[in-house]
Amino acid sequence: MKLTGSEILLRSLLEEGVDTIFGMPGGTIMHTYDVLTDPAVAPKIRHILCRHEQGATHAAEGYYKASGKVGTVMVTSGPGACNTVTGLTDALLDSMAIVVFTGQVPTTAMGCDAFQEADVVGTTRTCTKHNFIALKTEDIPRIVKEAYHIARSGRPGPVLVDLPRNVIMGRAEYRGHPQELSIRGYKPTTQGHTGQIKRAVELLKSAHRPLIYGGGGIIHADAYEELRELVDMTQIPVALTLMGLGAFDTSHPRWLGMMGMHGTYWSNMAMIHCDLMIAIGSRFDDRVTGKLSDFGKQCKIIHIDIDPTSIRKTVHVDVPIVGDVRQVLGELNKEVRKVERNWAGDFAAWYGEIADWKAKHPLRYGPMHDTIKPQYAIDMVFEVSERMNPIVSTGVGQHQMWAAQRYRGRRPRRWLSSGGLGTMGFGFPSAMGAQAAFPGDLVICIDGDGSFQMTNQDLITCVENNLPVKVVIINNGYLGMVRQWQELFFNRRYSQVDLTIQPDFVKLAEAYGVVGLRAKRPDEVQPILEKAFATPGPVIVDIVTEREENCFPMIPPGGAIKEIIDYGDPIPEKLFQGLR
Amino acid sequence: MSDKIRKTPKEVGARHIITLLVENRAGVLARVAALIAAKGYNIDSLTVGETTDISSSRMTLVVRGDDSVVEQAVKQLNRLIDVIRVTDLTGEEFVERELVLVKVKAKSEAKAEILRIADIFRAKVVDVAPFSYMLELTGAEDKLSAFIELLRPYGIQDFARTGMTVMTRGSKTLGNQAEENLRGAETKKVVGRTEAS
Numbered sequence: 085m086k087l088t089g090s091e092i093l094l095r096s097l098l099e100e101g102v103d104t105i106f107g108m109p110g111g112t113i114m115h116t117y118d119v120l121t122d123p124a125v126a127p128k129i130r131h132i133l134c135r136h137e138q139g140a141t142h143a144a145e146g147y148y149k150a151s152g153k154v155g156t157v158m159v160t161s162g163p164g165a166c167n168t169v170t171g172l173t174d175a176l177l178d179s180m181a182i183v184v185f186t187g188q189v190p191t192t193a194m195g196c197d198a199f200q201e202a203d204v205v206g207t208t209r210t211c212t213k214h215n216f217i218a219l220k221t222e223d224i225p226r227i228v229k230e231a232y233h234i235a236r237s238g239r240p241g242p243v244l245v246d247l248p249r250n251v252i253m254g255r256a257e258y259r260g261h262p263q264e265l266s267i268r269g270y271k272p273t274t275q276g277h278t279g280q281i282k283r284a285v286e287l288l289k290s291a292h293r294p295l296i297y298g299g300g301g302i303i304h305a306d307a308y309e310e311l312r313e314l315v316d317m318t319q320i321p322v323a324l325t326l327m328g329l330g331a332f333d334t335s336h337p338r339w340l341g342m343m344g345m346h347g348t349y350w351s352n353m354a355m356i357h358c359d360l361m362i363a364i365g366s367r368f369d370d371r372v373t374g375k376l377s378d379f380g381k382q383c384k385i386i387h388i389d390i391d392p393t394s395i396r397k398t399v400h401v402d403v404p405i406v407g408d409v410r411q412v413l414g415e416l417n418k419e420v421r422k423v424e425r426n427w428a429g430d431f432a433a434w435y436g437e438i439a440d441w442k443a444k445h446p447l448r449y450g451p452m453h454d455t456i457k458p459q460y461a462i463d464m465v466f467e468v469s470e471r472m473n474p475i476v477s478t479g480v481g482q483h484q485m486w487a488a489q490r491y492r493g494r495r496p497r498r499w500l501s502s503g504g505l506g507t508m509g510f511g512f513p514s515a516m517g518a519q520a521a522f523p524g525d526l527v528i529c530i531d532g533d534g535s536f537q538m539t540n541q542d543l544i545t546c547v548e549n550n551l552p553v554k555v556v557i558i559n560n561g562y563l564g565m566v567r568q569w570q571e572l573f574f575n576r577r578y579s580q581v582d583l584t585i586q587p588d589f590v591k592l593a594e595a596y597g598v599v600g601l602r603a604k605r606p607d608e609v610q611p612i613l614e615k616a617f618a619t620p621g622p623v624i625v626d627i628v629t630e631r632e633e634n635c636f637p638m639i640p641p642g643g644a645i646k647e648i649i650d651y652g653d654p655i656p657e658k659l660f661q662g663l664r
Numbered sequence: 665m666s667d668k669i670r671k672t673p674k675e676v677g678a679r680h681i682i683t684l685l686v687e688n689r690a691g692v693l694a695r696v697a698a699l700i701a702a703k704g705y706n707i708d709s710l711t712v713g714e715t716t717d718i719s720s721s722r723m724t725l726v727v728r729g730d731d732s733v734v735e736q737a738v739k740q741l742n743r744l745i746d747v748i749r750v751t752d753l754t755g756e757e758f759v760e761r762e763l764v765l766v767k768v769k770a771k772s773e774a775k776a777e778i779l780r781i782a783d784i785f786r787a788k789v790v791d792v793a794p795f796s797y798m799l800e801l802t803g804a805e806d807k808l809s810a811f812i813e814l815l816r817p818y819g820i821q822d823f824a825r826t827g828m829t830v831m832t833r834g835s836k837t838l839g840n841q842a843e844e845n846l847r848g849a850e851t852k853k854v855v856g857r858t859e860a861s
Binding site: 205206209210213214217234267268269391392393396397 | 695
C-alpha cells in the first residue's frame with residue numbers, strides 16, 4: 085500500500101503510542117497537519133496548539149517527566165525549528181525524553197537560503213541526544229522507531245527528526261512499523277557489573293558516615309522503590325539534587341532535603357563530612373559540588389549511573405557502576421540484604437551530627453509583618469495543596485530555590501524544574517504539559533514574575549484545551565536571583581533587574597478569560613490559595629512579596645561547600661566581584 | 665587517588681591517537697569534530713575513509729590534550745549514536761603512516777643534493793618542472809618531519825600532508841579491542857593512564 089510520508093509518519097507515531105502532540109503548523113509541515121485531520125488519525129492523537137514553539141518543547145518535557153511517556157513536538161521549518169533549541173538543550177541537560185519533528189524545505193532547495201530554511205540538523209547537533217533527517221519517504225518508519233527508542237532508552241534525551249517537504253509529500257510503500265531495531269552504535273549498558281556491586285557492598289559494610297546523594301536518574305529509571313528499600317535496610321540518610329526531588333519521600337526520617345548551592349545547610353554539611361558518598365543517578369553538577377578541588381576528598385565515592393560519560397567527568401570515583409539505576413539498586417539490595425549489621429545503631433553518632441547542624445541552621449527567614457515573605461507563601465502553597473498530591477513546576481530563580489528547599493512531595497514525577505540549563509520560562513509550559521498527561525490532577529506552577537513573563541503566551545493554550553493549571557506568581561518585581569547576586573557580590577549596584585513596570589497579572593488573567601487573584605498581606609495568602617486550588621480552570625495568583633528577600637543558605641559561586649553562607653551570616657569580602 | 669580532580673585542558677598536552685569506526689553517512693564527521701572542538705582542543709590531523717564494509721568508515725584522529733579530558737572525550741565519542749567503536753591507541757603498539765607531497769625549489773646546483781635526500785628517505789619524485797621537484801614520501805610522523813626539515817633550506821613551494829592513519833600490531837582489531845571501552849569501569853584500560861598512576 086502506497087502512502088504519503090505524512091500518512092506514514094502519523095501511523096508510525098500511533099504505533100509508538102503517541103497520543104498527544106504539542107506543536108504549531110507552518111509552511112513546510114502543513115502537509116502533515118492536513119493528515120492530522122484525517123478521521124483515521126484525529127480521534128487518536130490530541131494536538132495541543134501552543135503559541136510558541138519553545139513552550140511546546142517545555143510542555144513535552146513536562147509531559148514526559150510527569151508521565152514517563154516520551155513527549156512529542158511538531159513544528160515547522162526555520163523559525164519554528166529554531167524556537168525549539170532552548171527546549172532541546174534544556175531536555176538534553178535534564179535527560180528528558182522528547183522527540184521533535186521539524187518541517188524542512190524540500191531537499192532540492194536545501195542549502196539555497198530558501199524561505200524559512202535553517203540548517204536544523206546542524207544547529208541542533210550538539211543540543212540533542214541524536215538527530216535525523218529523513219531523505220527518503222520509505223525511511224520514515226525506521227527513523228521514527230529509532231528516534232523514540234533513542235529518546236527513552238539509556239540516559240533519556242531529546243531527539244530531533246527533520247522532515248523535508250518533498251519527503252513528507254512523497255509516496256512510499258508502507259510495510260508496517262518495524263518490529264526489530266538494530267543500531268550498532270547504540271547499546272546502553274543496563275546491567276551493573278557484579279564485581280563492582282560487590283565492591284560497593286564492601287564499602288557500605290565499613291562505612292560509618294554514609295550519605296546517599298541521589299539525582300534525577302532515580303526518577304528516570306523508576307527506581308524509587310529500590311531506593312526506599314535500600315534506605316529502609318541500611319538507614320543511610322538521603323539528600324537529593326534539584327532534579328532528584330520526589331525520588332524519596334520527604335516525610336521519611338532519613339530525608340535530609342535538597343543539597344547544593346541553595347540546599348539545606350545540614351545536607352551540604354553531610355556532603356563534606358561523610359566517609360562514603362553513594363551517588364545514584366546524579367552527575368556531580370557544579371551547583372552541587374561547589375569548588376571541585378575541595379570536593380569529595382574526605383570520602384570514598386560509589387557512583388551508579390547509566391551514562392559512562394557522567395562517571396569521573398569532574399570527580400574521582402572509587403567504585404563506578406555503569407548501569408540502569410533500577411537494575412543496579414535491585415542487585416545491590418540483594419547483596420545488602422545478606423549483610424548482618426546494626427546499621428542504624430552504627431550510624432547513631434552520624435545522625436546526631438546531622439541533627440545538630442539542622443538544629444543550629446534550620447531553614448529560616450526573618451519576621452514577617454505587613455508584607456508577605458516569599459518563603460511563607462511557598463510554604464503555604466505546599467501546606468494548602470499537600471493532601472491533593474499536586475504536580476508542582478517552577479520557573480528559574482529565587483522562587484525555584486525556595487520551592488525546592490521547602491518541597492514536601494512524597495511521590496516521584498510530581499516535581500518539574502529546569503536544573504541543568506536553568507531555563508527561565510520553563511515552569512508554566514511544563515506544567516501545561518504535565519496537566520495534559522494528567523487532566524484530573526492538581527498542577528501548580530510556582531513561578532517568578534520574571535520567569536512567567538517569558539512564556540505566559542500559552543495561557544490561552546490552557547484555556548483552549550481545558551488545562552486548569554494554577555499559576556502562583558511569587559512577585560517581587562525583580563529578576564530576584566540576579567538582584568540577590570548584585571546585592572551580595574556587586575555592592576548593591578542593581579543593573580537591569582527591576583521589573584516593577586509589569587503587567588497587572590490579575591487583569592492579564594481576566595484578559596485571557598481566567599480567574600486572577602491577588603494577595604498583598606500575609607493573612608490573605610492561605611485563603612486565596614485555597615480558593616485558587618478549588619476554582620475550576622486555569623487560575624493566576626499574584627502574590628506580592630517582600631522585594632529584597634534573599635535566598636539562603638547559599639554556597640557562594642566558585643566557593644567550596646564549607647564556605648556556605650546561612651541566613652544572617654556576613655558576606656565574606658572576597659566574594660565581591662564588582663567595582664567599589 | 666592522589667589526583668582526584670582533573671587538570672584544566674591547557675595544562676598538559678600529550679598526543680593522543682584515536683581511531684573510530686563510524687557509520688558512513690552525512691554529518692558524522694561534523695559530530696565528531698564538534699565534540700572535540702567543544703573541549704577547546706584543536707585537531708592535529710584527521711583522516712577518514714570507507715572500510716571493507718561500505719556502510720562504515722574509519723577515522724583516525726590526532727589530538728593533544730590532558731589524559732583525563734581525552735578519556736572523557738573518548739567516552740563522549742562512544743556515546744554518539746553514529747560512532748560504532750572508539751579506541752585511544754595511546755600506550756598501544758601500532759603502526760602509523762602518513763603521506764606527504766612536497767614541491768621543492770630545485771635550482772640546477774641543488775638538484776643532485778635533493779635527489780640524494782629523497783633517496784635516503786626512499787621518497788619518490790612524482791613530478792618534475794624546470795626549477796622544482798614534487799616529492800612523495802610515506803612514513804611515520806617524525807620521519808616526515810625530518811625529511812621536511814632537510815628540504816626546507818632549498819625552499820619549499822608547496823606542501824600537503826594527508827594526516828595520520830594507524831593500525832594496531834598483532835591480531836587485535838578495532839572491533840575487538842574496543843569492547844571494554846563501552847563499560848565505564850574498565851575505560852581506564854584504554855586511556856586511563858591517570859588512573860593507573
